Amino acid sequence: MRAYPAALERLTEQFARLPGVGIKSAQRLAFFVLSMPKEEAEEFADAVRECRNSVRLCPVCQNLTDRDVCAICDDPERDHSTICVVAEPRDVIALERAREYRGVYHVLHGVISPLNHIGPDELCIRELLKRVSDGGVQEVIMATNPDTEGEATAMYLSRLLRPMGVRVTRLAYGIPVGSQLEYADEVTLLRAIEGRRDI
Numbered sequence: 001m002r003a004y005p006a007a008l009e010r011l012t013e014q015f016a017r018l019p020g021v022g023i024k025s026a027q028r029l030a031f032f033v034l035s036m037p038k039e040e041a042e043e044f045a046d047a048v049r050e051c052r053n054s055v056r057l058c059p060v061c062q063n064l065t066d067r068d069v070c071a072i073c074d075d076p077e078r079d080h081s082t083i084c085v086v087a088e089p090r091d092v093i094a095l096e097r098a099r100e101y102r103g104v105y106h107v108l109h110g111v112i113s114p115l116n117h118i119g120p121d122e123l124c125i126r127e128l129l130k131r132v133s134d135g136g137v138q139e140v141i142m143a144t145n146p147d148t149e150g151e152a153t154a155m156y157l158s159r160l161l162r163p164m165g166v167r168v169t170r171l172a173y174g175i176p177v178g179s180q181l182e183y184a185d186e187v188t189l190l191r192a193i194e195g196r197r198d199i
Helices: 006-016 023-035 038-054 089-097 125-133 148-164 186-194
Strands: 079-086 103-107 139-142 167-170
Touching (some): 023 038, 079 125, 089 103, 103 125, 103 139, 139 148, 148 167
Parallel strands (some): 079 139
16 A cells, blocks of 8 residues: 555655655655645746756757857857867856856766766767867867866877867866866866866
8 A cells, every 4th residue: 555646656756866866855855846836836847848848959069058059159259269178067057157268168978987888989079079170279178077087088088189289278176186066166166277287
């Protein structure tokens, strides 16, 4: 015999699939949604549905967008000769908070991680190489996390990019080793961008 209605159990299971959400937190979220006024719950469901249906990858930088080309790639004020390579879309948000970087981005959607069976073919590397080979790019900044996988990815990309005649730099280590870009404060990110170096 079930303790809760099947629909509530199913909602709990869906919340539990989210990263960092355990079964107890999933139950709290499910009960919270159930306690919301019907209109608010429908708005919540609509927001999830709309986000899933309208957000896609920018064909230029692979960042998330709901337009043909993302706002950063479409901005004529940005320096399109400098590409900052990040692992995830949330890293773009972290760097944009510093309000100092005026170039464009390229999102890999992960890092090379042999233990997790993620190789170069699973990342958006071909798209980056095409952007650079099309010309006009002078510098590529490696802004992957300063952990083992991030370093390995940066070194792999630098070996591919260096023969193409572009300057390849790495964020300076103002960001603590083993931490995540999205948790770094604006001053730390600013120092990291200012102190980048060749790799």
